[in-house]
Amino acid sequence: MSKSVVLVTADVKPIDGYRWHAAPSTYLEAALNGANAIPLILPSLGGAIDLDAVLDRVDGVLATGSRSNVNPDLYGAEATEANGPYDPDRDATSLPLLRRALERGIPVLAICRGMQELNVALGGTLLTEIQELEGRKDHRAPVSERQEERFAIAHPIDVRAGGALHQAVGNTSFEVNSLHRQALGDLGNRLVVEAVAEDGTIEAVSVEGAKAFALGTQWHPEYWVSCDVPSQKIFAAFGADVARYRNARHGAVAAE
Numbered sequence: 001m002s003k004s005v006v007l008v009t010a011d012v013k014p015i016d017g018y019r020w021h022a023a024p025s026t027y028l029e030a031a032l033n034g035a036n037a038i039p040l041i042l043p044s045l046g047g048a049i050d051l052d053a054v055l056d057r058v059d060g061v062l063a064t065g066s067r068s069n070v071n072p073d074l075y076g077a078e079a080t081e082a083n084g085p086y087d088p089d090r091d092a093t094s095l096p097l098l099r100r101a102l103e104r105g106i107p108v109l110a111i112c113r114g115m116q117e118l119n120v121a122l123g124g125t126l127l128t129e130i131q132e133l134e135g136r137k138d139h140r141a142p143v144s145e146r147q148e149e150r151f152a153i154a155h156p157i158d159v160r161a162g163g164a165l166h167q168a169v170g171n172t173s174f175e176v177n178s179l180h181r182q183a184l185g186d187l188g189n190r191l192v193v194e195a196v197a198e199d200g201t202i203e204a205v206s207v208e209g210a211k212a213f214a215l216g217t218q219w220h221p222e223y224w225v226s227c228d229v230p231s232q233k234i235f236a237a238f239g240a241d242v243a244r245y246r247n248a249r250h251g252a253v254a255a256e
């Protein structure tokens with residue numbers, strides 16, 4: 001049977017005078033090596049793409065992180081220049097994609113901006129510049145040219161005992177990296193908090209009643225998937241459910 005395919009969300013970026021639809025290699029390699037699935041980048045062409053036609057052909061969705069912020073218009077707040085950069089084409093693609101993947105029971109792993117998209121897609125809100133909020137710590141990346149320093153492990157998280165993340169990783173506490181200035185505010189419909197940082201920042205969520213693996217992380221398990229055990233276990237759990245979904249999908253197609 002053919003290998004599983006995971007759809008990877010894309011940023012729209014100006015490069016060399018063109019508009020590129022791009023995803024960092026770290027996510028693509030993590031899908032390939034950590035989840036044992038072929039990564040397939042979905043261009044952020046919004047409503048021009050029939051999402052169901054794409055989702056008919058894939059076994060999972062990996063929503064990537066990005067420096068851009070979800071446009072606040074989408075959760076009832078005001079867009080400002082300081083809050084940007086925004087990526088409206090990505091918003092117009094990722095939010096419907098995540099909603100539809102959940103409706104169809106397709107496994108979802110949503111990382112950083114991806115988790116923020118998941119929350120907004122389900123009706124939640126985001127907090128911004130959390131380092132300026134009372135009692136919150138600075139969750140932004142260290143200032144460095146070196147990616148391994150920017151993605152360095154930064155702080156511990158407390159994991160909900162018995163929850164989806166605990167089941168995947170097996171620990172009720174572990175250390176994660178941190179590269180964000182926004183965080184989840186009001187929770188979207190059916191989202192359950194799976195982990196928090198010491199300052200109360202929501203670090204992971206799952207979707208209550210989801211028909212498949214559906215996890216969001218505010219940190220970046222993709223970056224250290226080759227050597228960090230919790231990161232490996234998260235991608236392995238996602239990959240196992242992606243494989244289960246693929247087998248069910250192929251069984252259903254064979255029976256038609």
Ligand SMILES: N[C@@H](CCC(=O)NCCCC(=O)O)C(=O)O
Pocket residue numbers: 064065066067068069070111112113114116141179180181182183
């Ligand atoms: N814009 C949001 C999204 C956080 C996120 O996905 N960060 C990844 C950044 C990767 C990098 O800096 O290279 C926020 O800031 O909360």
